[in-house]
Amino acid sequence: MRQIEKYNIFERCIKGPEPSTTNVKVDFTGTFIKEDKEVNIKGFYNGNGEYLVRFMPDEEGIWHYELSLKVSEEIRESGDFECIRETANNHGPVMVNGMNFHYADTTRYIPIGTTLYSWIHQPTNLIEKTIETLSRSPFNKVRMCVFPKSFMYNNNDPELFPFEKDEAGNWDVNLPNYEFWEHLEDQLTALLHLGIEADLILFHPYDRWGFANLSGEDNLTYLDYCVRRLAAFRNIWWSLANEYDLVFNKNEEDWESFGKFISSEDPYHHLLSNHNCLKVYDASKPWITHCSIQTNSVQKTKMFRDRYKKPVLIDECKYEGNIEPSWGNISGFEMVHRFWTVMVLGGYCTHGETFHRDDEVLWWAKGGELYGESVNRIAFLKNIMSEIDGDIQPDKATFDVNPNDPSIKEKLDSVEMDPFAKALFSLEPVELSEFMYGFSSVFSGRHDDKYMIKYLGRECRCFTEIELPENGEEYSIEVIDIWEMTRETVLDKGKGKVRVNLPGKEGIAVIATRNK
Numbered sequence: 432m433r434q435i436e437k438y439n440i441f442e443r444c445i446k447g448p449e450p451s452t453t454n455v456k457v458d459f460t461g462t463f464i465k466e467d468k469e470v471n472i473k474g475f476y477n478g479n480g481e482y483l484v485r486f487m488p489d490e491e492g493i494w495h496y497e498l499s500l501k502v503s504e505e506i507r508e509s510g511d512f513e514c515i516r517e518t519a520n521n522h523g524p525v526m527v528n529g530m531n532f533h534y535a536d537t538t539r540y541i542p543i544g545t546t547l548y549s550w551i552h553q554p555t556n557l558i559e560k561t562i563e564t565l566s567r568s569p570f571n572k573v574r575m576c577v578f579p580k581s582f583m584y585n586n587n588d589p590e591l592f593p594f595e596k597d598e599a600g601n602w603d604v605n606l607p608n609y610e611f612w613e614h615l616e617d618q619l620t621a622l623l624h625l626g627i628e629a630d631l632i633l634f635h636p637y638d639r640w641g642f643a644n645l646s647g648e649d650n651l652t653y654l655d656y657c658v659r660r661l662a663a664f665r666n667i668w669w670s671l672a673n674e675y676d677l678v679f680n681k682n683e684e685d686w687e688s689f690g691k692f693i694s695s696e697d698p699y700h701h702l703l704s705n706h707n708c709l710k711v712y713d714a715s716k717p718w719i720t721h722c723s724i725q726t727n728s729v730q731k732t733k734m735f736r737d738r739y740k741k742p743v744l745i746d747e748c749k750y751e752g753n754i755e756p757s758w759g760n761i762s763g764f765e766m767v768h769r770f771w772t773v774m775v776l777g778g779y780c781t782h783g784e785t786f787h788r789d790d791e792v793l794w795w796a797k798g799g800e801l802y803g804e805s806v807n808r809i810a811f812l813k814n815i816m817s818e819i820d821g822d823i824q825p826d827k828a829t830f831d832v833n834p835n836d837p838s839i840k841e842k843l844d845s846v847e848m849d850p851f852a853k854a855l856f857s858l859e860p861v862e863l864s865e866f867m868y869g870f871s872s873v874f875s876g877r878h879d880d881k882y883m884i885k886y887l888g889r890e891c892r893c894f895t896e897i898e899l900p901e902n903g904e905e906y907s908i909e910v911i912d913i914w915e916m917t918r919e920t921v922l923d924k925g926k927g928k929v930r931v932n933l934p935g936k937e938g939i940a941v942i943a944t945r946n947k
Contacts, residue, residue, distance in 0.1 A: 432493075433512045438523040438535065440663045441486045441494075441512055447502050450476055453605040455656045458501040461486060465494045465514075470698055474500070475659040478609040485663035487699060488514040489523065489535065520626045524665040524701060527720050530742050530777060531822040535665075539822070542744060543813050544572035544630065544781035548673070549580040550798035551618045552589035561798030562621050568801065569810035572628040574746060574781060576673065577615070577657070581639035584754075584791045592640070593653070602641055604649045607656055616661070623666045630668040630723075630746075632706070633657065633689075636677040644680055651692060658696045667701050669693050670723060674708035686712070694718035706746055714739040729769045730874070732778035733825045743778035745769075750795055751803040752785030759785035759795075763804030764914055768888060768938060770809055771913055774816060775876045775886045775940075777825040782809060811916040815942070821878040880904070883943040893935045897943055898928050906943040913938040 435441045443461070450457050459474035461484040474484035482500050491514050498508040517523065523535025532540040545568070550561050565573070579589045591611040597603040622629050633654065636643055645653065661667055671689050672678055686705060693703055704723035705712040714722040714735075722735050725747035735743045751766040752759045761769075766782065773780040784794040784803045792799045816823070875885045880900040887895065899906050908922040908931055921931060925943065933939050 434515050435488060435512055436521060437491055437514050437517040438487055438489065438521055438665045439517075441488060441496075441514075442663075443484050443496070443498060443508070443510075444477075445482045445484075445498060445500050445506055445508055446480050447482055447500050447506055449480060450502065453652070454478075454607060455605050455652050455659075457482065458499075459484060460499050462497045463488070463494055464496070465490055465492055472663075472698060473659045473696075474498075475656060476607075485660075487524075487663040487665055489699075490514060491516055521665075524699060525628055525668070527702070527742060529822075530736060530740070530824070532721075532742060540571075541813065541816050542572045542628070542779040542781075543569050543809060544574060544744070544746065544779070545570040546574045546747070546750070546781060546783040546795050547798050548574065548576050548632070548635075549585055549589075549796050550575060551615060552576075552579045552591075553587075553797050554590075557792065557797060557799055558618065560800065562618075562625070564798070564800055565622075565627060566625055568806060569813045570782065571626055572630055572668075572781070573622060574630045574632060574670070574673070576632040576635055578635065578638065578642040579640065580635065580637045580796065582637040582796070583756075584785075584793045585637070585796050586791065593642075602645070602649075604645065604652045604656075612656075612660060616664075619661070619664050619666065623664065628666045628668055629664070630670050631657075631661070632670045632673045634671060634675070634678055634681070635673040636679070643678060647685060647688075650681075650685070650689065654689060654692055655696065658693060662697045662699055662701065665699075669697070669701055669703045671703070671705040673706050674725070675705050675712060676710050677708050687716070690716065690718040704744075711735070714741055729772045729780070730776070730872075732773045732776035736777055736825070743773075744781065745773050745778055746781040747783070748773070748780060750783035750785040751805050752787070752793070752795075754785050754787050754793075763808070764938065766803070766805040767808040767812070767913055770805075770812055771886050771938075771940065772874055772888060774812065775823065775825070775874045775884050777823055777876055782806070808913060808916060812913070815911070815918075819878055819882050821881070823876040823878055823882075823884065826875040826877060881945045884940060885942075886940045887933070887938075889937050891935050891937055892933050892939070894930055894932045895941060896928055896930050897925075897941060899925055899943060901927070905946045907946055909942045909944070910934075911940040911942060912936075913940060 454476045457476045459482045461472040463470045463486050472486050474482055477483050493513055495511050500506040522538045525532050525540050534540050593611050594602045594604055595606040595608055619629050702720045704721055706723040707725050711724055721742040722739055723744050723746045729745055729748050732743055748769045749758045749761045751763050770780040786802050872888045877883045905924040908925050910919050910921050931941050
């Protein structure tokens with residue numbers, strides 16, 4: 432009996448006649464049964480008379496399957512396979528765990544992403560170089576597009592497109608280009624072997640070939656093929672769009688229909704988001720699993736957590752580089768600073784790099800090699816976060832309190848406050864929130880009473896104070912330089928309010944760890 436590792440792909444092929452109309456919405460189904468569990472899967476056509484069905488088993492044991500292909504006549508097949516225990520770095524698909532993430536086997540997952548929009552649309556040697564670079568990087572998530580991209584430093588035509596053209600020269604979504612999809616699958620598999628999640632962007636506005644202008648029906652046909660063909664990859668995430676609000680021929684009803692379609696058709700319920708340019712998409716919708724946000728104001732991470740009650744990924748916060756547009760020339764230090772800010776506030780940040788090259792091979796678009804200074808420092812942060820045996824939650828700040836709460840108003844005159852604090856509490860809630868989220872420069876978070884992090888950001892303090900939990904426990908205090916990547920233990924047995932001397936420079940964090 433064939434054995435398949437848990438969370439890997441079980442694939443079966445049935446030979447049959449060519450489809451008579453569409454090569455996408457074929458009547459090919461698989462029913463997979465284990466004891467009282469039943470999963471129904473839609474298969475897809477792969478050309479040359481081959482109909483494939485893919486299934487990702489999530490339980491060990493014997494699975495029975497029944498396949499049915501209806502073309503000119505019905506062709507049936509049945510059989511069994513054994514699902515065996517997962518091995519190595521196979522932890523299953525990533526899932527939401529409260530305001531954070533974990534793999535299906537409950538192993539903690541900390542997204543440390545990078546942006547590679549069009550890397551799969553490049554020549555083979557460049558793709559291979561990108562994979563080699565990723566293998567040496569800290570990144571475990573890649574934002575990448577299905578469709579090619581037309582934008583500055585993205586002027587080359589890809590060798591392969593997702594669809595064939597009809598006799599009139601228009602893209603026919605009912606005629607997939609199987610060579611393209613096999614190529615995409617090869618790259619998804621390469622990422623899988625590296626333990627990297629593929630945050631697959633399904634639509635974007637940067638187009639000169641016509642993919643951004645497909646009809647509503649064609650869009651759903653394309654999404655149908657994506658789900659049928661790719662959903663069994665455990666490292667798939669669905670991102671409806673990069674900058675949905677710049678795809679001007681799609682409206683709110685379109686995005687809603689796309690999201691509901693994928694959510695209902697994907698039997699594994701992979702992570703699903705919609706990314707913005709200007710207006711953050713409403714992540715409170717039930718089919719959205721997490722926030723995928725573009726913002727320069729990374730200090731708003733906690734605000735987004737509080738608003739949507741879902742994990743927050745700041746998937747675009749500008750790029751380390753030196754090109755002319757303002758979004759592509761922040762320093763390496765600024766990129767690392769933004770990562771620390773986001774992660775201390777309980778979110779996750781995504782890297783990107785845009786250093787000018789005459790050959791137009793910029794990492795953010797095409798991959799290749801990394802030239803910036805932030806990657807090693809991001810790896811340093813990843814190691815620190817991985818040492819903490821739990822997820823960081825942002826500390827509650829003064830401006831989380833509604834100053835118009837009657838009980839607060841009554842105390843304003845009786846409680847001793849400095850003039851600045853009293854002025855804050857006299858503001859309207861919206862005014863207070865807008866002011867404080869722009870004003871805040873020091874951020875703190877914790878995991879229970881075991882770990883406390885205070886990140887001083889751009890401030891150059893000579894000392895700071897940490898309020899340790901009043902639990903009778905002692906804490907060791909570390910001072911961390913996020914740029915020099917140094918960690919110095921300055922106190923072994925701290926209790927209560929502790930004063931910590933600092934070097935008076937930017938990029939300093941203080942971590943308190945409860946002694947075991």
